[in-house]
Amino acid sequence: MRDGGDILIVDDQPANLEVLSQLLAREGYRVRAVTSGERALEAARLRPPDCMLLDIAMPGMDGIATCEAFRKDPCLVRVPIIFLTAFDDPGHKVLAFKAGGRDYISKPFQVEEVLARVGAHVDLAMMHVERARALESRFRALVENSSDGIALTDSSGMLTYVSPSGKRMLGLDALLFSTNVTTSWHPEDAPAMRENREWMLRHPGESLTSECRIRDAKGEWRWLEIVSTNLLNDPAVNGVINNFRDVTERRRTLDDLRASESRFRALTDSGVAGIAIAEPRGIVEANEAFLAMVGYTREDLLNGALSPAALTPPELLRANDAALEEVRARGFATPWETDYVKKDGSRVPCLVGVSAIDASRTIYFVIDLSQRKQIESALERSENQLRQAQKMEAVGRLAGGVAHDFNNLLSVILSYSSIAVETLRPEDPLRGDLEEIVIAGGRAAELTTQLLAFSRQQVLQPTVIDLNDAISNMGKMLERLLGEDVELRTVLAPGLSAVLADRGQTEQIIMNLAVNARDAMANGGKLTIETTNIDLDESYVQRHLGAKPGRHVMLAVSDSGAGMDKATQAQIFDPFFTTKEVGKGTGLGLATVLGIVQQSGGSIDVYSEPGLGTTFKVFFPVCEQSVEPAVDVVPAKGGREGETILLVEDEAKVRVLVQSILTRRRYRVLAAASPTEALALSAGFDGKIHLLLTDVVMPGMNGRQLAEEVRKTRADLQVLYMSGYTANVVLERGIASGSAFVQKPITPDTLSRAVRSALDLGP
Numbered sequence: 001m002r003d004g005g006d007i008l009i010v011d012d013q014p015a016n017l018e019v020l021s022q023l024l025a026r027e028g029y030r031v032r033a034v035t036s037g038e039r040a041l042e043a044a045r046l047r048p049p050d051c052m053l054l055d056i057a058m059p060g061m062d063g064i065a066t067c068e069a070f071r072k073d074p075c076l077v078r079v080p081i082i083f084l085t086a087f088d089d090p091g092h093k094v095l096a097f098k099a100g101g102r103d104y105i106s107k108p109f110q111v112e113e114v115l116a117r118v119g120a121h122v123d124l125a126m127m128h129v130e131r132a133r134a135l136e137s138r139f140r141a142l143v144e145n146s147s148d149g150i151a152l153t154d155s156s157g158m159l160t161y162v163s164p165s166g167k168r169m170l171g172l173d174a175l176l177f178s179t180n181v182t183t184s185w186h187p188e189d190a191p192a193m194r195e196n197r198e199w200m201l202r203h204p205g206e207s208l209t210s211e212c213r214i215r216d217a218k219g220e221w222r223w224l225e226i227v228s229t230n231l232l233n234d235p236a237v238n239g240v241i242n243n244f245r246d247v248t249e250r251r252r253t254l255d256d257l258r259a260s261e262s263r264f265r266a267l268t269d270s271g272v273a274g275i276a277i278a279e280p281r282g283i284v285e286a287n288e289a290f291l292a293m294v295g296y297t298r299e300d301l302l303n304g305a306l307s308p309a310a311l312t313p314p315e316l317l318r319a320n321d322a323a324l325e326e327v328r329a330r331g332f333a334t335p336w337e338t339d340y341v342k343k344d345g346s347r348v349p350c351l352v353g354v355s356a357i358d359a360s361r362t363i364y365f366v367i368d369l370s371q372r373k374q375i376e377s378a379l380e381r382s383e384n385q386l387r388q389a390q391k392m393e394a395v396g397r398l399a400g401g402v403a404h405d406f407n408n409l410l411s412v413i414l415s416y417s418s419i420a421v422e423t424l425r426p427e428d429p430l431r432g433d434l435e436e437i438v439i440a441g442g443r444a445a446e447l448t449t450q451l452l453a454f455s456r457q458q459v460l461q462p463t464v465i466d467l468n469d470a471i472s473n474m475g476k477m478l479e480r481l482l483g484e485d486v487e488l489r490t491v492l493a494p495g496l497s498a499v500l501a502d503r504g505q506t507e508q509i510i511m512n513l514a515v516n517a518r519d520a521m522a523n524g525g526k527l528t529i530e531t532t533n534i535d536l537d538e539s540y541v542q543r544h545l546g547a548k549p550g551r552h553v554m555l556a557v558s559d560s561g562a563g564m565d566k567a568t569q570a571q572i573f574d575p576f577f578t579t580k581e582v583g584k585g586t587g588l589g590l591a592t593v594l595g596i597v598q599q600s601g602g603s604i605d606v607y608s609e610p611g612l613g614t615t616f617k618v619f620f621p622v623c624e625q626s627v628e629p630a631v632d633v634v635p636a637k638g639g640r641e642g643e644t645i646l647l648v649e650d651e652a653k654v655r656v657l658v659q660s661i662l663t664r665r666r667y668r669v670l671a672a673a674s675p676t677e678a679l680a681l682s683a684g685f686d687g688k689i690h691l692l693l694t695d696v697v698m699p700g701m702n703g704r705q706l707a708e709e710v711r712k713t714r715a716d717l718q719v720l721y722m723s724g725y726t727a728n729v730v731l732e733r734g735i736a737s738g739s740a741f742v743q744k745p746i747t748p749d750t751l752s753r754a755v756r757s758a759l760d761l762g763p
Contacts, residue, residue, distance in 0.1 A: 005122040008049035009033045010040040010066065011084075012058040020053060020084075020114075027115060029122075037061030041069055044076050050125045051118055054101075056085040056092060064099045071100035074235035080121040084109065149224075151242045155201065155232055157182045160239060169246055171217030181242075186213035186221055196280070197228070200240070204233045208280065209359045211247065223251040225359050247359075274350075274366035277357065282307035284361075293350070293368050295342035308364065311340040313347070323354050324362070331356045337369065349373045374542060408654050408724050410745030414441040415657050418748050419664075441745075462500050462600070464625045467531050467555055468492040470506055478514055478529075485524030486517075493532040498627045499553050499620035505596045512593050513557040513616050520561030520614060530556040536619065547603040551622040558615040564608040572606065593618075643759065644668040644687060648678040648694040648706060649722075654744075658693070661748045662755065675701035675709075682710050689714055691759055696723035720758040722746065 007029045009020050017033040024031050032049070034040050038061055040052070052070075056063035063083060070076040080102040085092070088106040096104050103117050149166025153159055157180045185193050189212035200208040207229040213221040226244040231237040274290030276283045283306040291298060296306055312320045316338050323333035335353040342348055349369040354362050417437040424431040471490060479488055510529070517527050534554045541547045564572070573594045593616075597604045601621050608614035645667050649655035652673070659671045670685060672678035675698055682689060692710055694703040701709075707719045724744035740761070742754035 005029045006049045007031050008052040011055040037066030051121045052081050053084045067099040149244045152239045184214050200230050204230050223248045276364040278362050327356050414747045464498050466627045468496050482518050487526045489528045491530040497622040500623040501600045509593050517559035525560035528558045552619040555618040560613045563610045563612050643690045645691045646689050647671045650698045675706040691718045693720045718758050
């Protein structure tokens with residue numbers, strides 16, 4: 001037989017109610033029985049039960065809805081609910097537990113099981129009640145013995161409780177519950193207290209610290225520091241808790257603080273740091289350094305336009321709030337870095353420190369970090385630039401190492417296959433195979449060129465060009481390249497300044513950017529090519545790696561394609577990085593563009609967002625010289641009667657190849673395997689030698705040194721250099737960038753044009 005415990009049974013079947021009521025009553029429980037969920041709520045609100053047995057299938061409010069209603073009621077949320085139902089499927093069990101049920105028993109039930117489970121839940125509920133009573137007793141002892149006063153008010157300000165220490169503090173012998181705290185404030189303090197109270201009432205769960213004067217039992221005004229916490233929404237409290245202490249003595253020190261204000265003013269006006277004083281309503285004082293830092297005037301300050309929270313960007317408010325919590329806990333906060341939003345909307349990076357002045361005021365010390373951030377950013381850019389340079393240097397060494405031998409091999413492959421194609425009839429079955437070899441060799445040559453370009457080791461032939469003309473001349477080719485589903489639009493600025501660049505490589509930049517744009521618009525779109533004159537200032541240069549200040553011509557290529565995220569943008573200029581499928585890209589296109597741009601003294605920037613397209617901006621320094629007319633490609637003409645060429649090439653296969661090509665073009669060729677042999681041939685030849693065609697890098701003597709020696713006896717000799725090495729290697733041998741030069745791999749046409757062009761420059 002149990003002693004006590006209130007049980008509420010809910011079932012629409014009277015027979016079930018009678019059986020369960022008798023069963024539980026015999027065990028000593030106090031039993032109430034109702035036939036619907038609505039009546040269960042009414043009965044429980046009159047007196048919450050220690051446990052409830054609840055059926056699911058009931059007319060009106062069923063068991064699941066009843067359980068949910070109990071869980072939403074603050075007074076009934078802790079009532080343990082046992083579902084007792086004929087439903088035995090997992091679905092109903094899941095619904096029951098989701099609704100807040102503590103247990104589930106299926107009908108028909110075992111009497112012993114019901115009694116055991118009810119007993120367990122009742123015991124647990126009664127244990128919680130005993131603990132709550134013990135806790136309430138301890139809290140009451142703490143409140144009644146606290147040195148601070150504690151008062152409870154309702155939403156209108158009426159006192160409902162004052163602790164004994166609070167009564168002693170104010171000299172009150174008894175509490176008059178008709179007292180309203182709003183009538184006890186000093187008239188001078190009343191406006192601020194009403195404002196603080198209204199703010200606190202609008203923010204449930206929030207606390208607010210304030211100070212005001214209250215008249216004590218002797219009629220004297222006492223300064224109280226009050227921490228008010230709005231717990232009106234807490235059913236256990238249903239009021240505003242006010243913790244207060246007598247700070248009259250502390251307030252008397254304010255006169256001393258005012259006396260030192262002039263000294264503090266001198267400090268704040270020094271301009272070393274921004275200083276601001278804040279109250280709950282915002283910043284109430286600030287020095288000129290702080291106002292200048294955030295771009296506000298003193299009039300803005302007096303109008304209440306400034307507060308730490310309003311100056312802080314939303315994503316950084318959490319750090320500001322954490323600092324204030326630290327101030328409340330120990331009187332100061334560890335300095336932290338944040339941004340302040342200036343009046344014009346821009347941001348200024350700051351180092352902020354906060355300390356408490358008193359219960360309601362804090363002082364902020366703010367240092368502008370803009371200069372330091374600029375230095376750090378410049379250092380980071382320099383480090384990135386160094387890493388990129390080191391990476392490019394390593395790849396460049398690799399490219400330069402293979403370029404010579406690779407270009408010699410390609411010269412042989414391309415030239416002999418081209419010669420073979422020329423000798424075969426169009427219908428010859430071998431002609432198609434040889435043409436494929438030529439195409440493959442050409443692609444290999446392009447790959448070598450790209451390797452040299454992105455590592456900035458390509459030999460450029462810069463001329464003064466007009467980008468508008470270059471783009472206009474490429475119009476038809478670009479339209480064919482882009483296809484019918486991509487609209488090409490050009491916006492070419494009138495009066496565009498000239499630039500000094502390699503015309504062919506500049507066209508290569510446009511082609512590569514156009515191809516990338518086309519590939520980013522799988523379903524078609526719009527490609528815009530734009531030019532304009534622009535001045536790059538120091539601010540832009542500081543934010544963009546590799547840029548230089550001054551007048552530039554901007555070439556912008558924009559697409560309406562898929563765009564790129566930040567992670568992809570960070571890698572797009574890296575050699576061999578590609579987002580294309582395997583076999584559809586080498587990853588050298590943008591690396592080549594970057595290499596050509598940098599080798600031309602320019603810079604490149606990219607802006608892109610996923611789904612919003614991409615814009616590449618290339619900046620070329622302005623050239624003050626006049627634009628040079630485009631030179632038509634020299635036809636691959638042969639030699640004229642009596643024209644003699646002294647050929648010097650240490651690679652036998654290339655020497656034989658070049659000699660064969662030139663001989664076929666009706667030139668007389670004196671072939672030498674070394675500089676020493678070349679000097680001997682020159683000395684022993686009685687006729688005129690019109691051209692020295694020499695490799696640059698050879699054992700014993702390089703091409704420039706050989707040319708100087710030969711010209712001692714043949715002053716009118718023209719010189720054409722050729723090499724498979726990179727630009728750095730060529731320049732290191734003293735070959736000026738303006739010298740006649742042909743880059744390997746060669747073909748019969750490229751060699752013939754270069755030779756004819758060099759000969760036509762004769763005296």
